[in-house]
Amino acid sequence: MSSDTPVSRVQRVRHELKRRSVEVVRVETLSPHFRSITFTGEALGDFVSSSFDDHVKFMFDEDTAEPVRRDYTPRRYDTAARELTIEFAVHSEGRAAQWAAQARPGQQVTIGGPRGSFIIPTDFDWHLLVGDETALPAINRRLEELPAGSRAIVVLQVADVADRRDLASAADIDMQWVETADAMLDAVRALDLPGGDGYAWCAGEANSMASLRRLLVEEKGMDRHAMRVAAYWKRNASAHHENLAD
Known part of the structure; x- marks a missing residue:
């Protein structure tokens, strides 16, 4: 067994908090209730996701008083292509799930973070x-x-x-x-x-x-x-x- 305690072995890393405008480039249906959506954009050039449980803030406006702000896991990131993939569950009635159900290439959204990594x-x-x-x-x-x-x-x-x-x-x-x-x-x-x-x-x-x-x-x-x-x-x-x- 390691002589280090579990709490001393994990590492917290802070990232510069940024908002990035991105565009849907691909949409894939993974299963009846899951869609994989890939975003691209020059703003992703310095995107960092150091941990599997990082979360980004997925944001879009619907011309309503309360814009959508939801946390999602960066499923994968391709540095060379400047592409970020997020998987959405689409069986719920939430506004982000409804957006994901109709997502198509060319749509614009905003991604914030990750704020940090554990x-x-x-x-x-x-x-x-x-x-x-x-x-x-x-x-x-x-x-x-x-x-x-x-x-x-x-x-x-x-x-x-x-x-x-x-x-x-x-x-x-x-x-x-x-x-x-x-x-x-x-x-x-x-x-x-x-x-x-x-x-x-x-x-x-x-x-x-x-x-x-x-x-x-x-x-x-x-x-x-x-x-x-x-x-x-x-x-x-x-x-x-x-x-x-x-």
């Missing part, structure tokens, strides 16, 4: 990744980043089987798909977590994530510094994003 090393003995469909892009990106020889335990709550996809990784993956928040908690509760130096990253609905954090700390005995738990959304609230544990 960089979790890839060399932990094991990685626990848990979340609902809003966490799917970040978990997908993380799995792509993990090197051969690493171990990932993944529990993903995605109700529609048609939205579940193969997640590529060089790591050794133990994957579970579940349909509900309760099933997600039950799956984590049933895990026999490995020994050694591990780290848990979890994201999803606020109440579910609060319960998951308690489960990991109180039932699984994990160090609260060996996890990052984020509320990506909250039932009956809009534009909610909160880190429950660092």
Whole structure:
């Protein structure tokens, strides 16, 4: 086991906060309820995303009193092409989801950030990744980043089987798909977590994530510094994003 504590091994990096005007260049349907939208623009020339759980502020106006401002994970970024890809869940009735459902090349939006990055090393003995469909892009990106020889335990709550996809990784993956928040908690509760130096990253609905954090700390005995738990959304609230544990 590493002599460093988990909290000392992660790194916080601040980035210069910028707003960038970008244009839709490609739209791809990934599954019935997910669309991948790629943006381009000269303003992306100095874009930086150092961590899989970074978030950018996606912004557009609809000639209404309340412009749309929502947080999304940078799924991938191509420096040479100056292209940024974001994956949107489009089954909800939210305004950003509605925009994504009709997105087409040539449309203009604004991207803000990332404000900073929380960089979790890839060399932990094991990685626990848990979340609902809003966490799917970040978990997908993380799995792509993990090197051969690493171990990932993944529990993903995605109700529609048609939205579940193969997640590529060089790591050794133990994957579970579940349909509900309760099933997600039950799956984590049933895990026999490995020994050694591990780290848990979890994201999803606020109440579910609060319960998951308690489960990991109180039932699984994990160090609260060996996890990052984020509320990506909250039932009956809009534009909610909160880190429950660092």
